[in-house]
Amino acid sequence: MSKVNIQNLVRDNVKGLSPYSSARDEYVSDGSDMVFLDANENPFENGVNRYPDPQQRSLKEVLASQKGVLSANILFGNGSDEVLDLIFRAFCEPKEDNIITLPPTYGMYKVLSGINDIENREVLLTADFEPDVNQILETADAKSKLLFLCSPNNPTANSFSRNKITELLERFNGIVIIDEAYIDFSKEESWLSGLPNYTNLIVTQTLSKAYGMAGIRLGVCYASEEIIAILNKIKPPYNVNELTQKRALERVLNVDKIKSEITDILKERALLSKALLQLNFVTKVYATDANFVLAKLDNATERYNQLLARGVVVRNRTTQPLCENTLRFTVGTTAENKKLMQVLKEIQ
Numbered sequence: 001m002s003k004v005n006i007q008n009l010v011r012d013n014v015k016g017l018s019p020y021s022s023a024r025d026e027y028v029s030d031g032s033d034m035v036f037l038d039a040n041e042n043p044f045e046n047g048v049n050r051y052p053d054p055q056q057r058s059l060k061e062v063l064a065s066q067k068g069v070l071s072a073n074i075l076f077g078n079g080s081d082e083v084l085d086l087i088f089r090a091f092c093e094p095k096e097d098n099i100i101t102l103p104p105t106y107g108m109y110k111v112l113s114g115i116n117d118i119e120n121r122e123v124l125l126t127a128d129f130e131p132d133v134n135q136i137l138e139t140a141d142a143k144s145k146l147l148f149l150c151s152p153n154n155p156t157a158n159s160f161s162r163n164k165i166t167e168l169l170e171r172f173n174g175i176v177i178i179d180e181a182y183i184d185f186s187k188e189e190s191w192l193s194g195l196p197n198y199t200n201l202i203v204t205q206t207l208s209k210a211y212g213m214a215g216i217r218l219g220v221c222y223a224s225e226e227i228i229a230i231l232n233k234i235k236p237p238y239n240v241n242e243l244t245q246k247r248a249l250e251r252v253l254n255v256d257k258i259k260s261e262i263t264d265i266l267k268e269r270a271l272l273s274k275a276l277l278q279l280n281f282v283t284k285v286y287a288t289d290a291n292f293v294l295a296k297l298d299n300a301t302e303r304y305n306q307l308l309a310r311g312v313v314v315r316n317r318t319t320q321p322l323c324e325n326t327l328r329f330t331v332g333t334t335a336e337n338k339k340l341m342q343v344l345k346e347i348q
Contacts, residue, residue: 004173004200006226009091009145014233022054022237052242059249063220066252067192072225075232076240080181080206080219081108086231087202087221088116091145091175099146100139102131104155104320106179109148124321129156129286131164137171145174151191152182155317155328157288159188169198175227177202182290184210184262185269192222199224209291210262211251216244265291269331275341276329280348283325292330300325306347312340 007015023039042049060071077083092099098119101109105125113120121144123136131149140147147168151160169176178191180203191203203222208214218240221231251258269288276285276295281303284296297303300318304327307314315328329340 004175006175006199006224006230009174010230011089011091011093014090014230017233019233019235020237022051024051024054025237028053028057048242050242052238052240052245054237056240056245059245059252062249062252066255067190067222069192069195069222070225072228073195073222075221075223075228075235077219077221077235078239079208079217080179080204081112082235082239083204083219083221083231084108084177085112085116086235087146087175087177088112088118089234090230092116092118094118097143097145098141099148100136100144101148102136102150104153104317104323105148105150106154106181125153125156127322129153129158129322130161131168133164133167133171136168140172140174142173144172147172147174147176148179149176150179150181151188152180152186152289154182154290155292155294155315155320155323155326157182157286157290157292157294159186159289162188165191169194169201172200175200175202177204179204181206181209185266185291186289188289195222195224199226202227207248207251210265211248211258212261213248213251216247218244218248264334265331268334268337269293272329272331272337272340276344279344292328294323294326294328296324296326298325300327303327303347307340307343310343310346312343314340 027038036050039051041051056076060074064071064074075083077086094117098121099113100121100123102125103122110120121139123132123139126132149160149165152158153160180190183190183205191201194201201223205220207216207218269291273285273288273293276282276293281298282295283298286294300316304314304316317323317326317328
């Protein structure tokens with residue numbers, strides 16, 4: 001159990017803020033036939049002439065039911081990047097506080113720390129791509145507000161040890177953000193089940209990966225009602241537009257279709273991992289809990305350019321710590337994966 005006092009972590013200027021009250025906050029439609037003359041909208045109906053629901057109530061209700069949480073535990077953002085930026089702005093004082101990240105990991109944590117003028121203290125993962133708990137705790141101090149754990153991790157594709165995450169939740173005196181962008185492809189249980197036990201836990205997810213909706217930009221933050229209320233103070237009132245809300249609601253209700261696509265991706269992931277191991281220039285294929293495969297090659301940059309010249313785009317991760325000579329292969333359709341393997345065999 002965590003006993004971190006969240007109010008002690010909030011920026012002083014944020015504590016005194018009241019969230020902007022929009023017209024659609026003051027009057028919430030119950031479906032009745034009303035004449036709306038409150039929000040200075042264009043009255044001519046075209047499907048998007050009205051402001052969207054600033055709290056995305058319909059979408060929250062569905063996701064809350066599916067995930068086993070309350071609507072009050074959910075905040076949506078314009079992509080996960082907005083969610084992460086809101087967390088920075090709510091809890092980190094520029095030029096004073098610091099965060100801890102664990103390279104190799106998702107690069108936006110570092111970018112956002114720079115944008116918000118927050119020191120980023122990096123603690124490398126261990127050789128087997130796990131958090132170095134002792135080093136993390138030694139690196140943290142009284143000004144360490146946020147710890148970012150990407151699990152399953154990008155680009156290494158592995159899920160972190162549950163015991164290590166538990167220890168960090170219990171011993172880190174700031175907020176632990178577990179980025180679960182790839183959790184739907186993992187055999188591990190989501191950390192959403194830990195929300196009642198850890199006041200300092202934030203779980204972020206996305207509709208960009210398993211839900212196949214990267215183009216609508218919708219990120220999800222799950223946390224205690226206290227943390228969500230703090231983030232609601234500073235989020236833009238209409239940060240998730242009407243078209244995004246409608247498309248997202250249609251998609252999350254199509255549960256069978258999503259499950260089918262995940263099953264197909266996992267099947268193709270296994271085939272891709274096996275095929276990569278058969279190539280003479282691939283020296284290692286790492287275990288994966290994501291919708292991509294990280295592989296170590298003889299010369300990643302050369303192989304990347306060879307693939308590019310033949311019309312296949314992958315991600316060269318060789319510049320990342322612990323990832324020398326690695327390429328990251330996103331799992332595509334059956335046809336795309338066959339094309340990839342054909343090209344890889346040609347350049348052996």
